[in-house]
Amino acid sequence: MPTKPRACHSAAKLICRNWLFLFCCSLASTSLTAQEGNVTPFAVKADDNIVIYHNANVLDENGQAFTAKMSVIVTGDKIQALKPANQISANELKSAQVINLSDKYLLPGLIDSHVHLATPPNDLFAKATMRRQAYHGITGIRIMADDLRPITEYARASIAGEIAAPDIYSAALFAGPDFFNDPRTIAANGGIKPGTGPWMQAISDETDLTIAIAKAKGSGAMAIKLYDNLKPELLSKITQAAHQQGMAIWAHGMVFPTEPKDVVAAGVDVISHTCYLAYQASDPKPLTYKNRFPVNAALLQTGDNHLMETLFASMQQQNIYLDATLTVYQQYDQRLAANPQMSPKPHCSLSLAATLTQQAINKGVKIATGTDHIMPRSSAFPALFDELELLAKHTKLSPLAVIQAATLNGAYILKQQDNIGSITAGKLANMLILNADPSADISKLRDQYMTVKRGFMLKPQDMPNITELEMPDEQ
Template sequence: MHIPFRTAFPRVAALVLALSASAVYSAGSEASRPSATEPVTLYAGATVIDGTGAASRSNQDILVRGERIVGVGPHGSLAGAKEAGVRTIDLHGDYVIPGLIDSHVHLATPPDAKRAQAVLRRNLYAGVTAVRDMADDLRSVGELTRQARTGEIPSPDIYYAAVMAGPEFFADPRVAAASYGVTPGKSPWMQAIDKDTDLREAVTLARGTSATAIKVYADLPPELVAAITSEAHRQHIMVWAHSAVFPTRPADVINAGVDVVSHACYLAYQLEPVMLKSYEDHTPFHDALLAPKGDDPVIAGLYRDMLKHGTILDATGSLFVHYDAERKAHPERKPLRCTGPTTIRLVRQAWQAGVPISTGTDNDGGAKSAWPTEFDEMFFLAHDVGMPPLQVIRSATLVGAQAAGQAQDMGSIEVGKLANFAVLSADPVKDIGNIRSIRMTVKRGHEYPRTDYRPVTKEEMGNDDDD
């Protein structure tokens, strides 16, 4: 039986961490003496919302050595905090949540480093400590990833995908923009796949880009979706996919065993009597096909399959809801594949069925946005879908980390994980809008005070249709 990559490998990583006694401590336990080379900071007295969905814990201390959390417990209980050289930051009255994770961004289609860096800066200073890049020019994304990891630019960490799609997709002008200088479909980061492709070689080439995953994008039949997924997992790389890979129906995508599916809207195409033959056909879903009231039984079957396979839903719901609202003022705009109400209904049913939902945006917000679009997706889950704030925070943190294959290192405030968290002055459990009360982001133990944030400018964002 196939064990999904994200399930099996975090266990291995956890074992490695457990064997490193100098790095891992039990919550509330004593920390060993700080080393001379790694700074140690005590964040004292905060209310901690740990990202697991558990209730808030008041008056907690978080002890950080270098990049990692080495102690969490009631205020004054961490003996390691009393060692000489420990810096203390008083957070009494503040709230700490794990660093947020946007599970659907596009940083380089086409490459524009100035714009990408501006968006990443806006994300980081608002508490976003990781993003999942879902198909771009990986030559550019790879450099952004390196700069983010070394701290050369203020940025969340970046985890990215190499694309596989059917040959027809590579007439898309976005592909040409993201593979300039290489024949579309022939680059290791954007490969055209057909029945004659050597999938072992294709996956190996994708892995050579340092991608976290392969994104199965479009124009592939069910047997190739399944074959790509099988070979990728054999080579220990995740598979992220559109929830419908036209002409492959959602049920076949899910049953292929992919790790994450994107766009709740596309799941509705399971109900279409005749499936669209290609991704390029943007005929919207016919809303009348859904059951008139209550949960749709066909969609319920998809969610049962997702639970069976451990599939995460990268819903991107706010994008569809906002666009649908904009069309009321601009009816000349072409509709997206789903209306706002249908998208809300699909995501609500997923949540009520217990499907894990991450907070992907597929939208950078443009120059006018003061806050990351991650906040829009969180507000969508809370206000449109009806998810309680604790669960919204879990979606934006731990589930996002699972979607990126990084839950062994991030997504919750736990001993042994990276010191990635946001400090808020107001309680996000009372009102999810209080995520805007951010005072400071901590990423890999480095502090980014909100007062240091420099807003993005029109010049940085370039040709922005939103302005």
């Protein structure tokens, strides 16, 4: 797990200073522009603006139950206090904007823990995707490797209230040099040679890891994503070096050729895609990401494979979260059903992914809710709602446990648990308000009254429609 950050060596300090100088100059420039009249239609109008969300059923800060007849007092973009509604004084009600939420259900804003928005960059598409997320209760997203040049600007614009969007937390990608002929890396590195930009770096045994990580940090990333073509010893060194600079490590379940047990042993913070972990029980194992093949389902479908038991126990002991992405495997199933002759065949099914996810849950592994999927324009809701419903249907997680995975757990993997993830005084006013109780039926998350993002109110019926220009129909 992350160790206490240490100072960079002198070369890395210079890199840090140079990148941070450029970043701060950019922020200063945009700040001046805002002061000169930048439009911020999605920001609260004053830091001392007080809103009382009154008499609601509020999810407690541990995500265990809704408490009736509670009021949340928001000042500016922060939660100031949470009290029983009958303890709100007449003077408090008189001095605030009051939103009466009798019979409504108030919970933290949701977090999609696996999103790609700029591979390749498409400004209209990205902003439409984020708009749909923000208007439907998603107040945070984890970017899992993209061109961070536009992503960092979206993150700034979201915080400033210039666009309707979740808060954005990004990773830079590290992989071996052979990975960077992948068309996606070419698309995400326009104007430069893939593997040479700070947001997507080709890493070898000769790489100065301290400098490489400092560059990634300077590009706006808060984490390193380990993707492909990294051997166990190098993967472990990257993890240790990143933790020393206060960077999280997010990894695939298998970072080919490094097998899952060695990814776990390195002490990464989050592992994505349940079925990549299934390669631990496969013999042989794929040597590269590009040459993946189906996992050995026969060894895994009963949900008690001893190799997986050992692997999940190790994840639990090290507090490594699992970003299951059941939506990905649902998509595989749908593509295979539409084209039974497709080649290569998907490496895993939804049924097997769910079985393995439940096995991980049984061993105490904490789940995060990522999608790695963007719904077409015709869908009213973002993919996260499918992911939450799949978890509730195909595992033994209760609806409230699924909501906890999408709120508190999402906050922890972002190292933002002090700022988001629960309805707690001092945290950001990121909230989802529902018309119905989701604790017995997870689909009630779709019955939405309002999203509050950093104190700003967004009602789903007010969302501008996504146009065909923004999000063309799939061919």
